[in-house]
Amino acid sequence: MSSRSYCDGNAAAGELRDIFAVDITAAAGQCAACGMIGALAQGHLYAFEPGIVVRCAVCEHPLVRLVKGPGRAWLDLRGLVYLQLEVPSGQNS
Amino acid sequence: MARSRRRQHVDVRLRASDGYTAVRSYSIANAAHGDRVELTVEQVADGEVSPYLVHTLSPGDPLEIRGPLGGWFVWRPVSLEPVQLVAGGSGIVPLMAMIRTRAQTHLHAPFRLIYSVRTLEATIYSAELQQRAAEDDGLSVAYVYTRATPPGWPRAAQRIDAALIAENALPAKENPACFVCGPTAFVEAVAEFLGEAGYDSSRIKTERFGPSGGTS
Numbered sequence: 001m002s003s004r005s006y007c008d009g010n011a012a013a014g015e016l017r018d019i020f021a022v023d024i025t026a027a028a029g030q031c032a033a034c035g036m037i038g039a040l041a042q043g044h045l046y047a048f049e050p051g052i053v054v055r056c057a058v059c060e061h062p063l064v065r066l067v068k069g070p071g072r073a074w075l076d077l078r079g080l081v082y083l084q085l086e087v088p089s090g091q092n093s
Numbered sequence: 094m095a096r097s098r099r100r101q102h103v104d105v106r107l108r109a110s111d112g113y114t115a116v117r118s119y120s121i122a123n124a125a126h127g128d129r130v131e132l133t134v135e136q137v138a139d140g141e142v143s144p145y146l147v148h149t150l151s152p153g154d155p156l157e158i159r160g161p162l163g164g165w166f167v168w169r170p171v172s173l174e175p176v177q178l179v180a181g182g183s184g185i186v187p188l189m190a191m192i193r194t195r196a197q198t199h200l201h202a203p204f205r206l207i208y209s210v211r212t213l214e215a216t217i218y219s220a221e222l223q224q225r226a227a228e229d230d231g232l233s234v235a236y237v238y239t240r241a242t243p244p245g246w247p248r249a250a251q252r253i254d255a256a257l258i259a260e261n262a263l264p265a266k267e268n269p270a271c272f273v274c275g276p277t278a279f280v281e282a283v284a285e286f287l288g289e290a291g292y293d294s295s296r297i298k299t300e301r302f303g304p305s306g307g308t309s
Contacts, residue, residue: 013163
């Protein structure tokens with residue numbers, strides 16, 4: 001797997017914006033496999049139609065898997081323990 | 094939505110008449126995102142999208158974009174903390190957006206740029222960087238030429254290394270925010286040099302091109 005080409009998780013922002021109302025790539029997440037905490041933007045993005053996989057930059061465990069089909073999308077987040085999202089001030093109470 | 098939040102790139106999608114599509118992410122080069130985005134595109138020799146953008150696309154042609162996107166690899170003009178930028182080749186583009194944003198806001202956090210580029214001729218934004226650095230004490234630019242040096246350059250062509258970072262970067266004890274952008278191998282080497290020199294890894298943000306991004 002490590003020999004396959006990837007780019008930064010940054011580049012997943014477009015696909016993920018179609019699903020989430022906030023920018024998920026800037027969120028910090030914890031890898032369920034190795035415990036690494038970091039921005040999804042720093043993960044390794046493997047983008048092959050019709051889906052994308054964002055893998056942990058340390059252990060390559062899949063954190064986010066998104067597959068799109070006509071009129072629907074499948075999202076698998078089980079590689080993440082949690083996501084810590086920035087909430088605009090004034091909207092968090 | 095907070096429209097004023099800075100964003101780092103747009104996705105450009107090309108559609109062929111047979112329905113085939115290709116999408117690439119390009120960094121935004123301008124400071125303000127109003128309703129215009131400036132992209133700097135370097136042609137990749139065997140690329141699928143960049144040759145079309147460089148040679149075929151003409152003023153007035155429609156282009157399908159998604160974005161602006163991505164709030165992570167951005168500098169927000171909210172503090173005066175020092176910033177170290179390290180660019181490899183066309184990795185200068187998102188860092189130029191930060192330099193332009195800084196100039197626009199008059200919040201003069203100290204900025205230092207180390208720009209690794211093949212040759213003088215391959216330098217992007219050369220005149221603008223020279224002018225901005227001359228007019229602004231808070232901005233300094235150091236060049237590393239990897240293939241050929243300009244006439245009279247005091248050192249031989251070389252790749253960036255730990256000694257060059259030690260000589261030109263803001264010291265680790267100032268705890269600068271670091272932004273590193275370039276080809277994958279360049280970014281990973283620079284991040285390692287910074288880590289070994291004692292820079293706080295949580296303050297180092299990186300953006301790598303894919304393996305097809307060429308070398309600098």
